[in-house]
Amino acid sequence: MRDALFKTRITEMLGIRHPILCGGMGPRVSEAEYVAAVVNAGGMGFIVAAGFPDPDEFREQLRRCRQLTAGKGFGVNLYISRQAGGVERLKQQLAIVAEEGVLCVETAGASPEAVLPVLRDAGIKVLHKVPAVRYAHTAARLGVDAVIVVGNDCGGHPGIYGIGSMVQAARAPEEIALPIVIGGGIGSGRQLAATLAMGADAVLMGSRMLVSRELQIHPDYKAQVVRGDGSESIIVKTGLRDHHRVLNNDSAKAVAALDAAGASDFELYRPHVGGALATQAYASGDSALGMLDYGPAVVFADAVKPVEAIFDEMLDDARQALQRLGQLSGQA
Ligand SMILES: Cc1cc2nc3c(=O)[nH]c(=O)nc-3n(C[C@H](O)[C@H](O)[C@H](O)COP(=O)(O)O)c2cc1C
Numbered sequence: 001m002r003d004a005l006f007k008t009r010i011t012e013m014l015g016i017r018h019p020i021l022c023g024g025m026g027p028r029v030s031e032a033e034y035v036a037a038v039v040n041a042g043g044m045g046f047i048v049a050a051g052f053p054d055p056d057e058f059r060e061q062l063r064r065c066r067q068l069t070a071g072k073g074f075g076v077n078l079y080i081s082r083q084a085g086g087v088e089r090l091k092q093q094l095a096i097v098a099e100e101g102v103l104c105v106e107t108a109g110a111s112p113e114a115v116l117p118v119l120r121d122a123g124i125k126v127l128h129k130v131p132a133v134r135y136a137h138t139a140a141r142l143g144v145d146a147v148i149v150v151g152n153d154c155g156g157h158p159g160i161y162g163i164g165s166m167v168q169a170a171r172a173p174e175e176i177a178l179p180i181v182i183g184g185g186i187g188s189g190r191q192l193a194a195t196l197a198m199g200a201d202a203v204l205m206g207s208r209m210l211v212s213r214e215l216q217i218h219p220d221y222k223a224q225v226v227r228g229d230g231s232e233s234i235i236v237k238t239g240l241r242d243h244h245r246v247l248n249n250d251s252a253k254a255v256a257a258l259d260a261a262g263a264s265d266f267e268l269y270r271p272h273v274g275g276a277l278a279t280q281a282y283a284s285g286d287s288a289l290g291m292l293d294y295g296p297a298v299v300f301a302d303a304v305k306p307v308e309a310i311f312d313e314m315l316d317d318a319r320q321a322l323q324r325l326g327q328l329s330g331q332a
Pocket residue numbers: 022023024025026027029048077079107108129150153154155156157183184185186204205206207208292293294295296297
């Protein structure tokens with residue numbers, strides 16, 4: 001593992017060596033083995049609670065992660081549904097998160113307001129993920145510990161405004177006083193150095209990590225990611241105003257056709273967007289069907305490697321970027 005290169009408000013808050021967070025990947029993509037590998041490599045990872053509706057299985061995942069990290073802190077991703085009863089359904093998982101001594105939570109989706117009291121009482125740090133700086137103000141007012149802002153390049157949900165990560169990274173620190181994490185299209189150390197230079201405290205990655213050896217997805221899918229250059233990524237579900245950046249497979253093409261036809265009835269989308277299709281694709285390696293979150297940062301995923309090797313490369317690259325800046329500014 002490389003020595004610490006940067007000390008930021010996020011490395012201090014989470015007690016991690018490197019300002020590198022790996023966002024939750026569901027369904028059942030970022031499981032205990034992967035999250036522990038991220039933590040053991042000096043970053044922070046998040047187990048996606050939604051992947052474990054069975055409470056015993058969820059608790060078992062958390063315990064396994066604690067065992068694999070030898071007690072180091074790790075995170076959980078909580079999706080807060082906008083549907084009626086969404087927070088109610090989370091209650092049991094929240095209790096388990098609190099009981100099992102989770103260090104931090106990445107919240108995403110709707111406002112984290114309803115879950116904050118439980119998490120705060122348990123001393124758990126809350127990092128709320130938003131797809132535009134404008135939403136970060138609300139989260140900051142509610143009292144989260146940090147905000148994660150993802151740009152339009154992100155795998156998953158980039159929001160409806162289509163603002164790129166470069167703009168978000170430069171703007172967020174001007175508007176938000178809290179520690180800031182920037183994600184979306186990041187997969188190199190040059191981007192890490194640039195993001196910190198713009199005022200952020202850490203980066204968040206998803207797509208680039210799809211080739212992590214510790215990730216429990218089929219090797220054929222990882223091989224496909226290695227071959228990808230990012231042009232296979234497409235934003236769909238625009239008709240539902242639930243923009244989703246995914247692999248442009250058969251399901252995505254069917255959904256894009258619905259979008260283009262002006263469809264806005266979820267029942268038309270349902271056969272293509274169910275989570276079971278994605279679970280099946282990750283398990284079998286056949287990626288034709290399902291909404292498979294996938295962003296252009298796959299271009300940096302050049303081989304299947306352990307998480308620590310990916311981090312090492314990023315840190316070496318970041319160091320070179322700092323040297324280059326030093327040379328350009330006459331300081332080296
Ligand atoms: C395969 C995959 C699955 C994801 N699943 C989730 C999820 O369940 N919940 C969530 O909040 N974000 C999810 N994300 C988004 C990531 O946590 C992160 O915000 C995003 O990947 C960052 O952008 P990048 O892909 O350009 O690195 C997923 C991303 C990927 C690539």
